Amino acid sequence: MRELNISVRKSDLEKMGCSDISCRRLGGVAVYGPSIHVLDQEIEVISAAINHSAKDHLSLAKNVLGKLTREGAGLESMEKRLFGSILGRQLRFGHLDSIVCASISGAYFRVYVHYTRLSEFHDWLGHAKSILSKEGILEVMSLEKTIFGVRRYNTWSSSAHILSHLVYIGTAEYVDEYSVRLTPGFCHAICQDR
């Protein structure tokens, strides 16, 4: 584990005794480093760790992706804003995409999917939708078993993300945090209208 020598605060570099501070802007965030070479190198290391972590999972919440990235890059700690700006860079280059989901409270949240796994995510979304229209109810655990077979790190969460996206679209609604059901009233509404 090592300390990171780039920061979103110029004062951090000044405290380290750097006199010639370099800067890169990533979205609305300025990232500072002791030289442009070190700055670019550190950004590349974190970017590669983001890609690697995302590729290993069907989908990831931001905090989990942050944790895996920090571990992957061998860092003791990483500022949230710094991680957010480099994650934004990876999104800008298309290595990752985000998918909007709805939580049980109705609030939106975004999950991150590596571009090589997007079609897989959408295939499982279609699969979950068809199970839901047949069975009427779908548990996260049951979908997890269908997709991954055995439980591994983050497999429950990825399955939950699929169902949360169905809630965002409106196909499903939460029964509780472990299961969703087909939104009642659709068929009724359509049949009544005919």
Added chain:
Amino acid sequence: MNIQCVLRRDFVMPSVKIDKQSLMLTQEGWSLVSDLDFPRAVYGIDRHGRFSVEKIVFQSREDINKRVFFATESAFGFFSPNSKICDNSGKKLLVGDLVENMSVAEKYLESIPDISTLKISCKSIDEIWHVLRESAAYDDKDQLVLRCRGGRLIGVNGMGSQEIPVVKCGDRFFCTLKRDQISLWFIEDWAKTIRELAEIWLKTNDGVFELKRSEYVVGMWLLSALRGDKNDINIICDTQQHTVLVLVEMVDGQSTRAVKRGVCAFYILTPSEEVTIGWSNSSWNPIVNGVVLASG
């Protein structure tokens, strides 16, 4: 005779590369490039800034592995990384460079023109219906159910002459659309229809229209309808580097600004097709996704 031949040989037709999912402004409104038959008359801007029609021809097609999502404060859509656009000073910008250099927020572009007098085609209605189906909570051949993105602001009954039924399921609202009915309304008055549909389906409790990136076809029709009403609009993306949702905000108390800033540009790594189109009038440039393109 010889001189004429030399001139003809030296003439290089202005051309530009666009993505097959780009939207061109035809006499029937916004049309996907992939659905266009060439040669085709499309709208563009001449050297005096006038809105005019020219015929474009197909030149070539090439498989590419990425496209660019680009949004300004007044328009958004998909481009090829090799598309060239014109900023408000007439300078040519490569869309891929906006992503690479992260210079999107420093660029100012012309606002989209008022197209409220144009008639919508059946093909465009099919394109809109396709987007609605992709976004639907439930779809059944010729009708579908959409989750309303707001709730509090919906008057459940009385949507005027074009009534779009809204039902409440739990604490959420859903609207039901029938393809034949909505098609008829679009033909009668597309601007009114898209505004009413957006008020019911897309308006959030915060009073903004919330669109998914993939709903850009609906988005461009909506933005054109709002522009026709002389409303000033403002597009908000998640960040300059990426967005999954596009929010359209109505700006009160301002006249429509002719120049709009870039707000977001990023790559989408997915197989696509880059289409090269050409035209003969070198003092004219076509409009794609609400942005004026530049030849070269």
